[in-house]
Each structure stands twice: as C-alpha cells, then as structure tokens.
Amino acid sequence: MKLKTLESTLSNVEPFRDPKLDLEQYLTSPHIAGHxxxxxxxxxxxxEGKTVVDLGCGTGMLSIAASLMGASYCLGLDIDDDALSIARENLDDGEITNVDLLKVDVIEKRFRRLNVRVEPVTQIKFDLPRSYKNHRRESLDIEVQMLRFSRIDG
Known part of the structure; x- marks a missing residue:
C-alpha cells in the first residue's frame, strides 16, 4: 500500500470521544502513524507478515496501520475500556479481522521478566494539538520514542 493511500485510509479512524487526562490520551495523526x-x-x-503488538493502542490507529501494511496479526493493548470500544468500532468499520484487543496495564519492567529486550529505535517529534482545557498553547512539539521489542536469545 502506498503511503498516501495508507494516510487517507487512516483519516477515517475515529478519535477519542472524551480523552482522559490522567492516561495522557492523544490521537496519533494519520500522517505520523503512516510514516x-x-x-x-x-x-x-x-x-509485513509479522505479529505486531500496539502498547497503549487507544482507538487503534497504529494497529489498523500495521494491519493495512500486511502484518499477519496485531494485538492492541490498552487500559481504557472506552478507548478499546472505539478501537473495536474502528476495526469493524474498516472490516479489519486480524487485530485483537485486550484490556491490560502494560509496564515495561514486566517485559524484562519475560525475557524480552526493549530497544529504542528512533525518536520523532509529535505535533500535539491542544486537547485539554489546561493546555495553554494551540500545539506543542513533543519528543516520542519508538521502541522495538524482541526476545532475548538464551
């Protein structure tokens, strides 16, 4: 799938209806998700052809993108029932069948106990639009780190 087609398809993903400040819920834009x-x-x-786990999947933007790019299976994990409900609607609307959603609290330390390596892949700037009443600026660029998880051989 071409990048522009991916971004266009992702523009149909429903955002959070009532984002929760304590969970720092922000929608990843179709542009950023695609890139x-x-x-x-x-x-x-x-x-492509891999299993992808989306930690803090929210409304499913990255899980849907991974599926559209040919992932064989995706698992979206989030702690919020409301976000998972919207993610399920987004998956149903897009007729995406290779993504499962699970309510879980993900903590990085647990991965180490499971013999899983967590490696930073890259950092990107994320344009965070004003989302909450306490935000003073219209938008703010924040640094977001992408992580890669792999099994530790041994």
Whole structure:
C-alpha cells in the first residue's frame, strides 16, 4: 500500500470521544502513524507478515496501520475500556479481522521478566494539538520514542 493511500485510509479512524487526562490520551495523526509504520517496515522489515503488538493502542490507529501494511496479526493493548470500544468500532468499520484487543496495564519492567529486550529505535517529534482545557498553547512539539521489542536469545 502506498503511503498516501495508507494516510487517507487512516483519516477515517475515529478519535477519542472524551480523552482522559490522567492516561495522557492523544490521537496519533494519520500522517505520523503512516510514516512511523513505513519507517519500521523499511528499516527493519518488522511489519509485513509479522505479529505486531500496539502498547497503549487507544482507538487503534497504529494497529489498523500495521494491519493495512500486511502484518499477519496485531494485538492492541490498552487500559481504557472506552478507548478499546472505539478501537473495536474502528476495526469493524474498516472490516479489519486480524487485530485483537485486550484490556491490560502494560509496564515495561514486566517485559524484562519475560525475557524480552526493549530497544529504542528512533525518536520523532509529535505535533500535539491542544486537547485539554489546561493546555495553554494551540500545539506543542513533543519528543516520542519508538521502541522495538524482541526476545532475548538464551
């Protein structure tokens, strides 16, 4: 799938209806999601034909992008029932069948106990639009780190 087609398709993903400040819920834009997944596929070959886990999947933007880019299976994990409900609607609307959603609290330390390596892949600037009443600026660029998870051989 071409990047522009991916971004166009992702523009149909419903955002959070009532984002929760304590969970720092922000929608990843279709542009950023498309570019992130293309980067991961082109640099590491970690999307097409692979299993992808989307930690803090929210409304499913990255899970849907991974599915559209040929992931064999995606698992979206989030702690918020409302976000998972919207993600399920987005998957149904897009007729995406290779993504499962699971309510879970993900903590990085647990991965180490499971013999899983967590490696920073890259940092990107994320244009965060004003989302909450306490935000003073219309938008703010924040640094977001992409992580790669792999099994530790041994």
């Amino acid at each position: 992130m997944l293309y980067h991961i596929e082109m640099k590491f070959g970690d999307i």
